[in-house]
Each structure stands twice: as structure tokens, then as C-alpha cells.
Amino acid sequence: MAATSITAMSKILAITGGVGGAKLALGLSKVLASDELLFAVNTGDDFDHLGLHISPDIDSLTYALAEENNQELGWGRQGETWQFIESLEALGGESWFRLGDKDMALHTQRTQLLNSGASLSDATASITQALNIAHTVAPMTNTPVRTIVHSDQGDLAFQHYFVREQCQPAVTGFSFNGLADARLNPVIENWLERCTGVIICPSNPYVSVDPLLKLNGFAERLTDLPVVAISPIVGGLAIKGPAAKMMAELDVPASAYAVAQHYEHHYPGLMNGYIVDKTDEKEASRITDGLRIPTIATNSIMVTLQDRVDLAHTTLGFLRDLTP
Amino acid sequence: MAATSITAMSKILAITGGVGGAKLALGLSKVLASDELLFAVNTGDDFDHLGLHISPDIDSLTYALAEENNQELGWGRQGETWQFIESLEALGGESWFRLGDKDMALHTQRTQLLNSGASLSDATASITQALNIAHTVAPMTNTPVRTIVHSDQGDLAFQHYFVREQCQPAVTGFSFNGLADARLNPVIENWLERCTGVIICPSNPYVSVDPLLKLNGFAERLTDLPVVAISPIVGGLAIKGPAAKMMAELDVPASAYAVAQHYEHHYPGLMNGYIVDKTDEKEASRITDGLRIPTIATNSIMVTLQDRVDLAHTTLGFLRDLTP
Numbered sequence: 001m002a003a004t005s006i007t008a009m010s011k012i013l014a015i016t017g018g019v020g021g022a023k024l025a026l027g028l029s030k031v032l033a034s035d036e037l038l039f040a041v042n043t044g045d046d047f048d049h050l051g052l053h054i055s056p057d058i059d060s061l062t063y064a065l066a067e068e069n070n071q072e073l074g075w076g077r078q079g080e081t082w083q084f085i086e087s088l089e090a091l092g093g094e095s096w097f098r099l100g101d102k103d104m105a106l107h108t109q110r111t112q113l114l115n116s117g118a119s120l121s122d123a124t125a126s127i128t129q130a131l132n133i134a135h136t137v138a139p140m141t142n143t144p145v146r147t148i149v150h151s152d153q154g155d156l157a158f159q160h161y162f163v164r165e166q167c168q169p170a171v172t173g174f175s176f177n178g179l180a181d182a183r184l185n186p187v188i189e190n191w192l193e194r195c196t197g198v199i200i201c202p203s204n205p206y207v208s209v210d211p212l213l214k215l216n217g218f219a220e221r222l223t224d225l226p227v228v229a230i231s232p233i234v235g236g237l238a239i240k241g242p243a244a245k246m247m248a249e250l251d252v253p254a255s256a257y258a259v260a261q262h263y264e265h266h267y268p269g270l271m272n273g274y275i276v277d278k279t280d281e282k283e284a285s286r287i288t289d290g291l292r293i294p295t296i297a298t299n300s301i302m303v304t305l306q307d308r309v310d311l312a313h314t315t316l317g318f319l320r321d322l323t324p
Numbered sequence: 325m326a327a328t329s330i331t332a333m334s335k336i337l338a339i340t341g342g343v344g345g346a347k348l349a350l351g352l353s354k355v356l357a358s359d360e361l362l363f364a365v366n367t368g369d370d371f372d373h374l375g376l377h378i379s380p381d382i383d384s385l386t387y388a389l390a391e392e393n394n395q396e397l398g399w400g401r402q403g404e405t406w407q408f409i410e411s412l413e414a415l416g417g418e419s420w421f422r423l424g425d426k427d428m429a430l431h432t433q434r435t436q437l438l439n440s441g442a443s444l445s446d447a448t449a450s451i452t453q454a455l456n457i458a459h460t461v462a463p464m465t466n467t468p469v470r471t472i473v474h475s476d477q478g479d480l481a482f483q484h485y486f487v488r489e490q491c492q493p494a495v496t497g498f499s500f501n502g503l504a505d506a507r508l509n510p511v512i513e514n515w516l517e518r519c520t521g522v523i524i525c526p527s528n529p530y531v532s533v534d535p536l537l538k539l540n541g542f543a544e545r546l547t548d549l550p551v552v553a554i555s556p557i558v559g560g561l562a563i564k565g566p567a568a569k570m571m572a573e574l575d576v577p578a579s580a581y582a583v584a585q586h587y588e589h590h591y592p593g594l595m596n597g598y599i600v601d602k603t604d605e606k607e608a609s610r611i612t613d614g615l616r617i618p619t620i621a622t623n624s625i626m627v628t629l630q631d632r633v634d635l636a637h638t639t640l641g642f643l644r645d646l647t648p
Contacts, residue, residue, distance in 0.1 A: 087429030091454045101425040105411030130415045
């Protein structure tokens with residue numbers, strides 16, 4: 001495979017949130033070996049629910065890499081059934097978070113591992129290995145970080161905003177409880193010592209990528225590395241999730257341009273290249289000129305596995321071109 | 325219904341363990357109204373597993389009274405599926421206790437209620453009401469009691485003996501951790517103030533009935549009441565569970581006689597009447613004469629719902645005959 005030689009000496013760090021980023025992550029995992037690619041995953045969406053530690057972004061990536069993700073639903077696990085949650089509802093239990101019967105096993109096993117003293121990183125490694133995933137899925141930190149959505153209906157824990165309230169409240173901002181005291185996962189720290197390039201997957205900039213980049217010293221560690229981000233906004237819409245709705249509510253135009261501007265404003269000089277969808281080809285030159293960030297346009301709407309692999313190749317090629 | 329007039333003024337306490345006792349319990353629930361019958365249930369089999377508080381005997385009775393018990397398996401819930409436990413096993417989790425997907429909902433809801441401060445009795449009431457069970461299912465105590473099986477393979481927590489080791493170890497005795505400090509459930513205490521008769525269901529005398537009768541002051545409270553027990557041993561065999569195997573290992577003949585002897589030895593004068601299966605008709609007169617406990621023989625093998633109702637009628641009629 002051409003890309004294998006291109007990236008033979010690569011040590012790529014891919015920063016990702018949930019479902020959207022996980023699509024590119026799967027593509028990257030088909031192109032790079034497990035010693036060439038490490039995933040750093042948002043844990044700000046994690047929450048404790050029904051006595052379980054739930055890590056939605058880690059789980060979305062895990063199911064995607066195991067090719068066990070539920071393609072009909074767009075979230076959760078393949079071949080899922082709902083006997084647990086329907087029975088819980090009938091007993092008067094809390095059923096707004098739709099836990100599938102198979103999915104319950106993952107949360108239960110993680111919680112058991114954490115309760116027996118494992119770090120979130122070790123628990124994740126145990127689970128991904130059991131699912132025959134070769135690549136390392138590294139939670140951004142082993143310290144609990146909890147994203148809070150500030151909204152016209154008050155402060156909401158992320159899953160309460162995202163699932164229970166179905167993103168209806170209008171957001172006014174975000175905070176990340178525990179982030180100031182959180183330490184970057186040592187697995188990621190070690191990888192950074194030999195890292196040759198960074199990919200920011202097409203995930204929500206506010207609630208998926210920011211929690212990672214705001215981690216103590218993390219963004220600073222990336223400044224000497226080539227960093228390419230892929231826009232999660234295509235033609236003014238979010239492919240998945242509430243990113244476009246959030247931008248509108250924050251009085252930011254929902255555009256690929258605005259996402260680049262967000263990264264450049266908060267992490268000046270961090271991003272060395274940017275990828276937008278071919279729908280937004282006109283924005284590419286505006287970004288290249290206006291923000292002085294080299295930007296290319298390509299197909300970034302990943303429907304098939306081949307789409308995922310193609311975008312992975314394009315991203316890695318671009319990253320190579322940006323490497324001094 | 326004839327029995328309704330017979331027992332119109334009854335306040336019956338039925339002492340029961342799991343599946344075996346629950347059969348008669350269902351029969352009794354068809355004959356007596358919810359203000360005429362209260363179930364006092366063993367909690368010595370309870371255990372904490374995968375972060376859940378599991379109460380096997382309460383659950384067996386709950387599913388039986390809701391007519392949701394799994395008749396194919398002989399345990400657990402009707403219409404059950406196994407996606408959770410099979411997925412947990414694939415993740416390397418602890419899967420020897422076969423938790424069904426629907427069953428998980430009950431354990432999760434109970435654990436949530438307990439963690440939010442409810443007593444086991446209140447949590448049970450909430451769950452049984454949600455399942456439209458009219459009668460009160462009263463855990464023997466709200467204090468944790470844990471049955472320990474002493475065996476040739478050392479001391480085993482009850483579910484480890486019963487499920488994980490499938491009753492293979494040879495028992496040498498039993499102890500009940502926490503029993504000395506446990507207080508009888510106040511719901512049962514209140515019922516005893518107006519109680520007119522007690523039925524000891526055909527449950528295992530060692531691990532289902534003894535934990536109840538050994539509760540502080542409980543057996544003493546019953547001495548002035550008519551008490552009828554039904555033998556769980558029929559023709560030298562246990563209808564359900566390891567009672568006969570345990571008796572053999574404890575060097576006690578596995579017989580209806582030996583069960584009566586056990587009760588009479590440990591709780592002298594408690595039992596006023598005893599019911600054996602018609603298979604053991606010859607034992608009935610031996611028990612009446614030898615132990616001076618009036619004993620009748622009837623069909624106690626409950627296959628159909630009508631069998632359960634019939635035994636309930638027979639038991640209540642016998643109890644009435646024994647009432648001064």
C-alpha cells in the first residue's frame with residue numbers, strides 16, 4: 001500500500017471525540033499500524049450513571065475500531081437489543097440514556113476494572129484488547145473531567161444536555177470541571193516524545209477537541225509538530241451532532257472557516273494545515289489567505305469504509321507535505 | 325371461594341426462600357388478599373456482584389408473584405435474553421452468575437434505590453408495586469446477612485457455592501454473617517402484632533428457613549401462633565435445589581422426617597403441624613407419633629398453578645384446624 005511507505009516512520013497522534021472523529025479514526029487504523037498511530041480521546045463526556053462509569057467517546061471509537069458500531073442507529077453497538085432499558089423503565093428506573101444490553105457489558109466491565117484499581121487508560125486497554133483492537137485508545141487523562149454546558153436552561157452535565165435534553169437548550173458556553181487539575185495520560189505523554197505529526201479528527205471543536213487541547217501543557221507540546229485538523233462542518237452543517245447548532249447559538253457562523261478561526265484564536269500557531277470538504281472549496285482559499293493556514297478541500301463526508309480510508313490517505317499525505 | 329370465608333379474618337405470615345417456596349407463595353397469593361398475607365423472605369443468599377445488590381430469593385418470589393418467572397429455566401425471568409452476560413464474558417468479565425438482560429434491570433433499580441438511601445424493604449416494595457404485585461414481599465431484615473457455606477473446599481459465600489461451584493463442594497455446616505446484629509424487618513414486626521398463623525414454605529431448612537428463624541427474637545415471637553411447615557423433601561429427594569445433597573453430606577437422612585426433626589430440635593415447640601407429600605404418607609404417622617407433631621400427607625409437588633392453589637387451601641385449612 002502506497003501510504004505504508006509514506007508513513008513508515010510515522011508516529012501519528014490522532015485527537016478525536018465520538019462518532020464523527022471515529023469515522024476517520026477507523027480509516028487511519030487501516031492505513032497505519034498500531035506502532036504508528038495512537039488515539040487520544042476526549043473524556044469530558046464521561047459520566048456516572050446507574051452506578052456505571054460511561055465513556056461515550058471512548059466507546060464510540062472502540063466500537064468503530066472493532067467494526068462493531070451500530071450503523072443503523074449511528075451510535076452504540078451492532079446487533080444491539082433493549083431488554084434491560086425497557087425493563088428498567090417499567091420498574092420506574094432512569095431510562096433516558098438508552099443503554100443497550102450488549103453495551104451494558106462494556107460499561108459494567110470498565111466499572112469493575114476501575115473499582116478494582118485500574119486507571120481508565122488500563123481499563124480501556126483491557127477492553128479494546130478483548131475486542132481484538134490492535135491500536136491504543138488512550139483516554140486524554142485518567143483524572144475525571146466533566147464537561148458542563150452553560151445554557152439558557154442553566155448549567156447541564158454534558159449527557160443531560162446531549163441525550164436527556166436532546167441538545168434543545170441554547171448553549172452560552174462550556175466549562176470543564178476537573179480539567180485544571182487533570183494530568184495528560186502518561187501513555188500520550190510517552191507517545192509525544194517520538195510523535196511525528198498530529199491529526200485533529202472532524203470532531204466538535206467545543207466539546208470534543210477543546211477539552212483535550214486545554215489539558216495542562218498539551219497544546220504547548222504540539223507546537224513543534226505538524227498539526228492538521230479536519231473540519232467537522234460541511235456546507236454550514238454538522239455531519240453529526242450539535243456543532244452547527246452550538247455555533248449559531250454562540251453567534252459564530254456555522255462554517256469550516258469559523259472552526260479554523262476557533263482553533264487559531266485559542267491555540268495560535270498550533271494548526272499547520274486544515275482540511276475542508278470539497279463542498280467548501282471556496283472557503284479553503286479564504287482560510288489559506290485569511291488565516292494563513294494552508295487548507296485543502298477533499299471529500300470529507302465518510303459514508304463507506306473506502307471514504308474513511310481515502311480521507312486518511314489524504315490527511316496523512318497533507319501532513320507529510322507540511323512536515324519540514 | 326370457600327377458602328376466602330375460612331380465612332377471612334386471617335393475617336398469615338409465610339416464611340419462604342427462593343424457587344421452591346415461591347411456588348406455594350403464588351398459590352397462597354391466589355387464596356388470600358394482600359391484607360391477609362405477608363411474605364417474610366430470606367436474604368442470606370443476597371450478594372454484591374458487578375456493583376449490583378442481588379437478592380435471589382426476593383427476586384424468585386417477585387417473579388413468581390408477577391407470574392413472570394421463567395418456567396423453562398426454573399429460575400430467573402420470563403422472556404429472558406443473554407446479550408449482556410455473553411458480551412461481558414467476551415470482554416473477560418465475571419460471567420458465572422448468569423444475569424439475564426431483563427433481570428439486570430431489577431438488580432440495577434434495586435441498587436439505585438439502595439444507594440439513594442432506601443431500605444431493602446422499601447426498595448422491594450417499589451419494585452413489586454411496579455410489577456403490579458399486590459402482596460407485600462418483606463425481606464427478613466434490612467441489615468446485610470450473608471450465608472457462608474462451610475465445605476470440604478473451605479468457606480464459600482452462598483452464591484459461590486450455589487451457582488459458581490454448582491453445589492459440588494460437600495457441606496459441613498453453615499454460618500450467617502451479620503445475623504447476630506440483624507434486626508427483624510419492622511414490616512414483619514408490625515404484621516406479627518396481628519398475625520393469626522405462620523406457614524413455613526417448602527424451602528431449604530438450612531439456608532432458606534434457618535436464617536429467618538435464627539433472627540433475634542423471631543422464633544420466640546412465633547411460639548404462641550399456630551405454625552405449619554411443608555416438607556421440601558419428597559420421597560428422599562429435594563424437589564428443587566441442594567437440600568437432599570446437603571442432608572446426606574451432614575449425615576442426616578434425606579427425609580421429610582429429618583426436616584421436621586431439624587425444626588423441632590432447633591426451635592422446640594415452634595411447629596404445630598407438618599405437611600408431607602402423599603409419597604411420604606408412611607412418614608406422616610411416624611412424625612405424628614415420634615415427634616408429636618400433627619402431620620398430614622397431601623400432594624405437595626406443585627407442577628400447575630392449580631397444584632399451588634390446592635396446596636395453599638390444604639395448608640390454610642390445616643392451620644385453621646390447629647388454631648385453638
